[in-house]
Amino acid sequence: MAKTTFTKSSGGMLPWLGLALLILIADQFTKVLILGYYKLGDATYVTSFFNVVRVHNAGAAFSFLANAGGWQRYLFTGIGVVAAIFIIWMLRSHPGQKLFSFALACILGGAIGNVIDRTLYGYVVDFLDFHVALWHFPAFNIADSAISIGAVCLILDEILRVRRSR
Numbered sequence: 001m002a003k004t005t006f007t008k009s010s011g012g013m014l015p016w017l018g019l020a021l022l023i024l025i026a027d028q029f030t031k032v033l034i035l036g037y038y039k040l041g042d043a044t045y046v047t048s049f050f051n052v053v054r055v056h057n058a059g060a061a062f063s064f065l066a067n068a069g070g071w072q073r074y075l076f077t078g079i080g081v082v083a084a085i086f087i088i089w090m091l092r093s094h095p096g097q098k099l100f101s102f103a104l105a106c107i108l109g110g111a112i113g114n115v116i117d118r119t120l121y122g123y124v125v126d127f128l129d130f131h132v133a134l135w136h137f138p139a140f141n142i143a144d145s146a147i148s149i150g151a152v153c154l155i156l157d158e159i160l161r162v163r164r165s166r
Contacts, residue, residue, distance in 0.1 A: 012095030016105040017088075023109025027142040028116060031125040038127070049132050055139040056123040080115035084108055099157040106150030113143030 038044075038054035045051055087108045094100055117124040126139035 013088075013091040013101070016091050016095065016101045017108075019102070019105040020109035020112070023106060023142065023146045024113050024116075027110065027113035027146070030127070030142050031113075031117065034125055034127045043129065049130060051129040051131075052127055053129045053139055055126040055129075056121070057126050057139075058123040077115055077118045080111045080118070083111050084115070087111070097157070099153055099160070103150040103153035103157060106146040106153065110143035110146035110150065113141075113146075117143075 034052075034054050038052075040054055040056060043051045043053040087104045091101055091104050091108070114124050124141065124143075126141050126144070128141060128145070129139045130137045
């Protein structure tokens, strides 16, 4: 009986793990391209508001703790691993909640992508550089995009859940 329950749960979460894997592959593939073709600081002008650059982020979002001396690498790697384990547990518990599971899968793929960078290089490879006039958004990558999309979808899922319960 337990085997049947596990099969149903894991089968239900397999599409979400597949999505996380696709995000992870896209993230790592683009980072390999950037590392292979760009030196640190190199940039390619694409449009008046977008460049492809090679940036190393030793910190977290918006370079938080980037200059902390190196210990932050292990902290953020540990947080990423714990988050991945928790997300997999949540996916296993709620595979039928589509928006919620989509959000978790996006965050999972992105988190693992950035954990791989921190483990291999000691920093996260960023390369998407958006800017308009005097406003310049910090460079980011596919993993960061997936995490952000996942976070927005989690908020939307909660708003919809609260509205349904009224």
